Amino acid sequence: MGKRGGRGGFKRGGKRDNRGDYDRQPAWKEHTAENPYFTEYYKRRWRATAERLQAQNIMDESEWTDFMHYAKQLLPTSFRITGNKSTANDLNQHIKKTYIPFLSQAKLDGVQLPPPKQLDWYPDGLAWQLNLTKAQIRKSPEFKKFQNFLVYENEAGNISRQEAVSMIPPLLLKMEQHHSAIDMCAAPGSKTAQLLEALHADPSKEPTGLVVANDSDNKRAYLLVHQTSRLPSPNIMVTNTDASSFPNIITTDETTGQRSKFLFDRVLCDVPCTGDGTVRKNLEIWSHWNANNGNGLHSSLQLRILNRGIQILKPGGRLVYSTCSMNPVENEAVIAAALKDNPHMTLIDAAQELPQLKRKEGIKDWKVNTAREGVEFGDRELLLENAKDERERDRIKDKLPTTMWPPSRQEADDMALERCLRVYSHQQDTGSFFIAVLEKKDVADKKEDKEEKKDKVKEGVETASAEENKEDSTKRPLSPQSQKDEQRPQKKTKRDEPSAEKGKVQPDNTFKEDPFSYMDENSEDVKSMTEYYKLDASFPKRNILVRNPHQQAGRTIYLTSNLVRNILHSNDYTRLRLISSGVKLFVKQDNDRAFNEEDGAVNRCKWRVTNESVNFVKKYLPSKAILKGSPDDLKSFIENYHPVISTIGGENGQLKNTLQKIQSGSHIVEFSLDNGENGLSQPVYVPLWKSKTSVSMMVDKKERSALSLRLFGEDVSEAGRKQAEAQKQREDRMKAAVESGQHQAVSTEGAKVEEGKTEEGASAEAAKTEESAQPLETPAPAPAAE
Numbered sequence: 047m048g049k050r051g052g053r054g055g056f057k058r059g060g061k062r063d064n065r066g067d068y069d070r071q072p073a074w075k076e077h078t079a080e081n082p083y084f085t086e087y088y089k090r091r092w093r094a095t096a097e098r099l100q101a102q103n104i105m106d107e108s109e110w111t112d113f114m115h116y117a118k119q120l121l122p123t124s125f126r127i128t129g130n131k132s133t134a135n136d137l138n139q140h141i142k143k144t145y146i147p148f149l150s151q152a153k154l155d156g157v158q159l160p161p162p163k164q165l166d167w168y169p170d171g172l173a174w175q176l177n178l179t180k181a182q183i184r185k186s187p188e189f190k191k192f193q194n195f196l197v198y199e200n201e202a203g204n205i206s207r208q209e210a211v212s213m214i215p216p217l218l219l220k221m222e223q224h225h226s227a228i229d230m231c232a233a234p235g236s237k238t239a240q241l242l243e244a245l246h247a248d249p250s251k252e253p254t255g256l257v258v259a260n261d262s263d264n265k266r267a268y269l270l271v272h273q274t275s276r277l278p279s280p281n282i283m284v285t286n287t288d289a290s291s292f293p294n295i296i297t298t299d300e301t302t303g304q305r306s307k308f309l310f311d312r313v314l315c316d317v318p319c320t321g322d323g324t325v326r327k328n329l330e331i332w333s334h335w336n337a338n339n340g341n342g343l344h345s346s347l348q349l350r351i352l353n354r355g356i357q358i359l360k361p362g363g364r365l366v367y368s369t370c371s372m373n374p375v376e377n378e379a380v381i382a383a384a385l386k387d388n389p390h391m392t393l394i395d396a397a398q399e400l401p402q403l404k405r406k407e408g409i410k411d412w413k414v415n416t417a418r419e420g421v422e423f424g425d426r427e428l429l430l431e432n433a434k435d436e437r438e439r440d441r442i443k444d445k446l447p448t449t450m451w452p453p454s455r456q457e458a459d460d461m462a463l464e465r466c467l468r469v470y471s472h473q474q475d476t477g478s479f480f481i482a483v484l485e486k487k488d489v490a491d492k493k494e495d496k497e498e499k500k501d502k503v504k505e506g507v508e509t510a511s512a513e514e515n516k517e518d519s520t521k522r523p524l525s526p527q528s529q530k531d532e533q534r535p536q537k538k539t540k541r542d543e544p545s546a547e548k549g550k551v552q553p554d555n556t557f558k559e560d561p562f563s564y565m566d567e568n569s570e571d572v573k574s575m576t577e578y579y580k581l582d583a584s585f586p587k588r589n590i591l592v593r594n595p596h597q598q599a600g601r602t603i604y605l606t607s608n609l610v611r612n613i614l615h616s617n618d619y620t621r622l623r624l625i626s627s628g629v630k631l632f633v634k635q636d637n638d639r640a641f642n643e644e645d646g647a648v649n650r651c652k653w654r655v656t657n658e659s660v661n662f663v664k665k666y667l668p669s670k671a672i673l674k675g676s677p678d679d680l681k682s683f684i685e686n687y688h689p690v691i692s693t694i695g696g697e698n699g700q701l702k703n704t705l706q707k708i709q710s711g712s713h714i715v716e717f718s719l720d721n722g723e724n725g726l727s728q729p730v731y732v733p734l735w736k737s738k739t740s741v742s743m744m745v746d747k748k749e750r751s752a753l754s755l756r757l758f759g760e761d762v763s764e765a766g767r768k769q770a771e772a773q774k775q776r777e778d779r780m781k782a783a784v785e786s787g788q789h790q791a792v793s794t795e796g797a798k799v800e801e802g803k804t805e806e807g808a809s810a811e812a813a814k815t816e817e818s819a820q821p822l823e824t825p826a827p828a829p830a831a832e
């Protein structure tokens with residue numbers, strides 16, 4: 047989160063100097079939900095002159111106790127139902143019909159436990175909150191079952207654990223299927239997932255938009271590759287750059303060949319922040335919190351990222367800036383500075399959007415912690431006046447730019463800073479969050495704006511607009527005023543080098559990704575794929591991507607959208623620091639000996655459809671090329687990884703007859719599974735690999751288990767059986783230990799295992815390795831009999 051450690055130097059009880067209290071912050075007691083500096087910063091309790099009663103004035107005095115009460119409670123779990131609209135509504139109905147009734151009866155020690163509740167402000171009721179402790183869940187058989195269901199569905203990518211308030215920014219971005227969006231600071235990717243869902247909301251339409259998920263941290267960028275693969279999309283690009291100098295993207299008009307700068311319809315700046323809105327989840331923030339951290343982030347990163355976001359936003363486009371901090375220096379101050387510098391940007395009144403969401407208005411006045419300069423809430427001009435020499439003056443200018451201070455009341459009113467949204471923990475039992483929704487005036491508005499400005503200039507109200515001169519320079523991220531004030535050199539990035547400015551690509555030796563190239567649509571490999579699968583002529587053959595410079599099919603073949611293809615043709619991927627794009631389309635299946643040696647096979651094709659691409663590929667197949675299966679058939683595939691064909695679906699299985707007749711290789715099966723309650727009203731499509739006498743369903747084990755749970759009420763898969771066995775063994779061990787008087791030691795161990803299971807979620811995702819990011823689609827080995 048870009049948090050910085052507090053500066054050392056002043057120990058608790060150490061020598062006092064004149065620098066004020068905030069800078070004396072000691073290494074506070076580990077993980078105590080208290081921090082007097084936090085309280086003093088947001089609400090002063092002492093020296094209670096009327097003006098100082100609340101240092102930042104972020105909420106009414108009367109609310110503070112309530113706020114602190116919630117801030118000290120652990121955060122309830124919240125989750126969203128993911129996927130397109132119809133599958134998400136299905137699963138939501140399943141939760142309501144299958145789980146809520148019996149969870150509403152659940153009691154612990156005779157006391158009724160609160161069932162999960164829908165977040166009333168979230169569209170279509172697709173987000174839920176569960177307010178129980180881990181221990182309560184563990185002890186309640188009903189909730190334990192529900193927890194198990196959540197874990198499986200989360201792993202299968204059908205639900206996503208996400209902090210409730212973190213769901214707000216993408217909703218306010220109003221992403222549609224034709225929009226191109228960039229998530230500038232995207233990892234671990236929960237908001238990117240929401241953008242992708244919006245892009246694919248209507249499964250009957252092929253989206254023309256784009257989602258670029260960017261993060262400057264290399265490891266976290268790979269986490270994005272994993273996270274975005276949960277919602278496979280040909281319209282995704284994952285990049286690994288510093289958002290404050292995000293490179294210009296070029297696109298080429300296919301008819302005229304004209305190259306132009308690409309701008310986004312939607313920009314999300316969910317910037318690194320001090321994170322004090324997440325204290326209910328990240329307890330360590332209580333001990334590390336320090337007002338200086340917010341000061342440091344304001345100009346070094348947050349404002350620079352926002353300014354770059356504004357530069358790459360299309361006129362008429364929408365931008366959301368958000369932080370999980372309550373600090374006005376990281377919030378309204380950044381927005382005010384950006385608005386001053388970009389008169390073509392306006393704050394949108396989002397009062398009517400998400401009407402059920404309780405929120406407070408943005409603030410127009412705040413104070414800046416200047417304790418390091420010896421005055422607690424100092425005035426910048428006075429500090430500069432009192433500086434003892436030029437060096438100190440330069441340091442103050444550098445550390446405390448003017449943009450940190452509030453604009454004049456008139457300016458704040460003109461900017462309508464009250465339109466920013468502040469959401470606090472006590473309002474609806476969540477974390478705290480800050481969101482600002484901005485819009486870039488479109489061309490028509492701009493004309494009006496210019497006219498208006500001319501009039502103003504005539505009237506002598508304003509001098510020429512900075513907007514006309516606004517260039518897309520990564521070297522001028524701060525406002526003209528602050529530039530003038532600061533006269534300090536900006537940190538240089540590689541892209542700031544003169545040759546980069548002239549369009550020459552600087553070799554970046556730190557970037558080691560394999561190249562991206564598109565296959566020749568007339569190549570033998572592409573022909574073999576299209577002929578074998580009988581792909582419709584509308585299949586976008588020219589968008590088949592490979593990861594080598596030779597346009598040759600490697601082990602994995604990807605599919606991208608037209609727009610991604612255009613971008614990849616028009617830009618050097620190393621300049622964009624592109625690390626992945628598109629959806630995994632086919633994987634080479636070349637280790638099935640029986641298949642390779644099979645006699646008489648026509649159009650033998652070694653490219654098998656992946657589970658990620660099955661829903662795209664099936665749209666281009668003639669309907670008779672899609673096999674049909676029943677719930678019994680599916681059960682055979684879930685129970686056994688490589689069932690022998692003759693055993694599939696029991697005695698009356700239809701699918702086995704078809705499988706016995708068709709040639710070996712990759713096939714797609716449609717399962718109609720709706721029983722009115724399982725939340726599977728849409729057919730489920732899965733890829734199969736048929737070998738000589740056996741078949742494998744190429745679906746990873748987590749998804750098998752989730753399907754099994756929905757269909758049969760239990761996990762009948764091999765993995766599920768093993769897990770159940772392990773659980774039973776643990777319980778037996780615990781029982782034995784209790785009997786032999788070692789209860790304490792073993793139950794702790796048991797609890798740890800359970801916790802590990804229940805903690806699978808956004809934060810646990812972060813720890814996942816690349817290995818686990820790979821789907822567990824192991825190619826079917828030829829059965830022993832073959």
Ligand SMILES: C[S@@+](CC[C@H](N)C(=O)[O-])C[C@H]1O[C@@H](n2cnc3c(N)ncnc32)[C@H](O)[C@@H]1O
Nearest residue numbers: 231232233234235236237261262263288289316
């Ligand atoms: C608040 S988190 C983003 C959370 C994310 N939007 C989500 O909802 O899952 C901030 C992210 O910004 C990244 N970051 C920090 N500095 C950055 C920069 N200069 N450019 C791009 N990303 C940056 C961090 O690595 C971190 O992943």
